[in-house]
């Protein structure tokens with residue numbers, strides 16, 4: 001293995017520390033406490049862990065945290081009513097509805113009910129449009145975390161050849177927009193891309209967000225490239241015991257690390273940045289709501 005390992009855990013801890021310092025200053029100088037409300041519908045085990053961690057890290061950063069758990073059987077109208085109540089609550093600056101929602105609900109309708117100014121996930125159609133046209137918006141947490149790691153490594157991304165593998169609304173498309181805004185030359189590759197291996201081999205920056213375990217192999221990677229692996233895939237791990245699993249990314253770590261200049265591991269890479277950026281977005285939303293200067297280095 002020759003690549004430098006980009007330590008997402010340490011990076012995320014640094015971001016959370018910076019957010020905590022800003023929050024303390026907001027409290028001391030203005031008597032304002034940023035507040036985040038997370039809505040969890042149903043009992044998806046992974047979502048429960050993520051929501052618990054969000055609440056814990058919000059409190060650790062000195063913010064007000066609310067968790068609203070709703071039964072999987074509630075109606076879409078009840079979730080919308082909850083979101084509307086939070087929209088009107090002055091203690092709450094950020095609202096997040098944990099995804100996936102149960103299948104009887106339309107996620108787009110629920111998400112588009114969140115006030116765009118409180119949409120700390122950046123998934124509301126207004127924020128999507130603002131980001132796509134290069135205007136000030138709330139930015140989705142996972143792509144924001146990837147951008148922070150890339151800016152830290154490259155300084156300027158201007159003129160870098162970036163390939164994003166995957167075209168999801170949550171990661172692929174906002175990642176494309178963020179990289180383009182930083183003047184990278186960006187290609188989005190997907191399941192219909194011809195000779196995807198060759199397209200990836202042209203990348204100085206390769207962002208893998210396709211949701212297919214270990215799809216990207218070392219021979220897809222340009223020597224010295226920076227590889228950002230967004231994938232979090234649970235695969236069977238019989239070597240750990242019957243019914244056990246392990247988590248792998250969208251990149252085959254060992255072979256990619258042989259060729260890349262730097263790579264994020266899974267776990268411990270992009271994942272921890274998602275919650276750190278959620279805290280940063282809540283702080284940003286709170287500053288905007290109070291017409292205070294936004295924290296530098298914590299937004300796109």
Ligand SMILES: Nc1nc2c(c(=O)[nH]1)N[C@@H](CN(C=O)c1ccc(C(=O)N[C@@H](CCC(=O)O)C(=O)O)cc1)CN2
Nearest residue numbers: 050096097098099100121141267268269270271272274
């Ligand atoms: N409303 C949202 N829903 C979901 C989002 C989101 O950004 N907004 N993203 C994911 C889940 N997610 C946060 O919600 C999330 C996923 C993974 C991690 C993380 O730290 N992963 C660890 C490994 C965790 C494990 O062992 O399972 C890592 O990669 O090191 C944090 C947050 C879907 N839903």
